[in-house]
Amino acid sequence: MTLPLKVLSLVAGLSLAFNSSATPVHSVEGNRYAIDQSKLLELSAEIKTELENNIKNIRKPGERAVALHQLMFGPDGWQIRYDFDANLSAQQAWQLRRGNCLSLALLYVASARYVGLKAQFQRVQTPAQWEQRSDYYLVPGHVNVAVSTHRQRIYIEFLGTFYDFEVDPSQGRRISDKQAFADYYNNIAMALMDQKKWPQARSTMQTAIELEPDSDMYWSNLGVLEKFSGNSQAAEKAYRTALKINKRNYSALTNLYVLLSEQQRKQEAKEISNKVQKYSRKNPFRLAKLAGKALVNEQYDVALSSIKKAIKLRPEHAEFHYLQARIYYRSGAATQGFDALQRAAKLAEGQDKQRYEQKVAALAPSF
Structure with a gap:
């Protein structure tokens, strides 16, 4: 019997492509960049006291694992929240009450081991989710935690709010602490690269490579x-x-x-x-870029084919529907263009949503 726990989501290692980079790192005062690996699983006396008072005396290991999960994320506990950009140690994640999936895994593993649970990191295979930045694409990875007892294996999952798909947490590949630490240094290095801190980024990336x-x-x-x-x-x-x-x-x-x-x-x-x-052809943003180039060259069939493939891969991305609307209008298919524009307005957020809605309102009398 297994008990998967659905919680939060985020990035483990960052696999980069097309002149890629990563998101900025949140840092703690006096610890701007990567900390020593010996401290990644370190817990303060205050955390240990809370674990002793709330978790350690629970007799059954499975119940202990669930209670720890509730302490970390429940409304009556620490209320740790997901933060895509927060590449933190276990102690920092607790202190700042946030973390990405690797940071959350570090905190859970450190806490679980302190209360006598056998907890291990896992890398989990997920469908490629291309994330577009200004001049690069980022492909997030994912980690979770497996807790083994004499009767069951419990999977602690940090996936759900960021991704739009389900994963089978039992299909993760167990990794060592050293490999998890390497993921941490990889994340920090990519964040430093994004800040153009080349010497620090290179040194930190070398640390990740030395570990793995x-x-x-x-x-x-x-x-x-x-x-x-x-x-x-x-x-x-x-x-x-x-x-x-x-x-x-x-x-x-x-x-x-x-x-x-x-x-x-x-x-x-x-x-x-x-x-x-x-x-x-598997990268929707790349397909959208090809569609845009084809539109400029008035190759409407090629443009439509490319943008339809992009939308199939990322149907929730409003900009793809807006580009499809432009292609339809330029090719003379005004009705299809208006439909695509409405979809873009429905999916968009912020200023884009307002802009698309204004276009819909202006064109509506014609349909």
Whole structure:
């Protein structure tokens, strides 16, 4: 018997593609960047006292695991909340009452072990969720926690509010503390890269690689870091190292293709172009970009085909429907364009929603 617990969601490792980066890191006073790995699972005396008073004396391990979950996230407990950008240690997550999925896992594992539970980190396979930033794409990863007792295995899940799909928490791959720590340093390095703090980012990324040298994801991310910092030679070496470890790392392959193309190494780029194009077809933002280019060139059939594929992958993304509306209008299909514009207005938020609704109101009398 297993007892999956649905809680929150966030990022574990960040797999990056197309000249990628990551989100800024929240920091604690006096600890602006990565902290020593020996402190990632450290708990204060205050936390330990609360665990002793509320959790430690519960006799049955399964009930103890559930009670810990309720203490962390329940309305009568610590009320820890999900924060996509918060790459924190266990202590910091408790102190700031927030964390991403890795931070939440660190806090749960540290607390669980203190109260006598056997808790381990898991990396969980999830469908690719491309997240667009200003000039790159980010593919979040995910971790959860498995608690083993003599009668059952309980999965502590931190997924639900960020993603729009379900996962089977039992399908996670157990990872060591060292591998979880490597994910933490990878996240911090990517955040530092986003802030253009190149020496700190490079040093932190090297720490992640030292902890898990056979991770193609980390090598690919190092390549992105080197490319952004202007070191193309080191970037190429990192991408190729990633591909030696895993020839199907399409993030590394795509970034290598971009690098070779920029350097006018046409023959080398051509040799991998088919694989890159196949991968790009799975990226809705890439498809939308192709649709936009086709629209500019008045290739309406190509534009519609591309944007429809993007919408199929990310139907909730309002900008895709707005682009579809523009394509329909330009091609003379005004009714379909108005329908697409209405969908965009319904899905949009903030200023985009107001802008789309104004367009709908202006066009409505014609339909």
